[in-house]
Amino acid sequence: MKDPKLTKYEKDILDSIERGEWKSVSKDEKNRLVDIFKANQKDRMISIRVNSSDLERFKSKAEKAGIPYQTLLVSLMKRFVEGKVKLEI
Secondary structure, eight states, X not given: OOOOOOOHHHHHHHHHHHTTOOOOOOHHXXXXXXXXXXXXXXXXXXXXXXXXHHHHHHHHHHHXXXXXXXXXXXXXXXXXXXXXXXXXX
């Protein structure tokens, strides 16, 4: 069978594995990470109307931070409901 064509990203990962740079984690660590994933798993989609200029400014700030704007929005919402971000009115 012919070797599959790998992207540079995939080849970098394969090379890293072959150099032994990856290691297994304990069962407890795996379970901890699975719990974190499940707690943060998104299970509902919403639709909202926003001011277009506010959205563009928000997207610009997210881009400067190097993250997708929806990820930033979800992060801010989560921090707000956890009481880590306060809203001043």
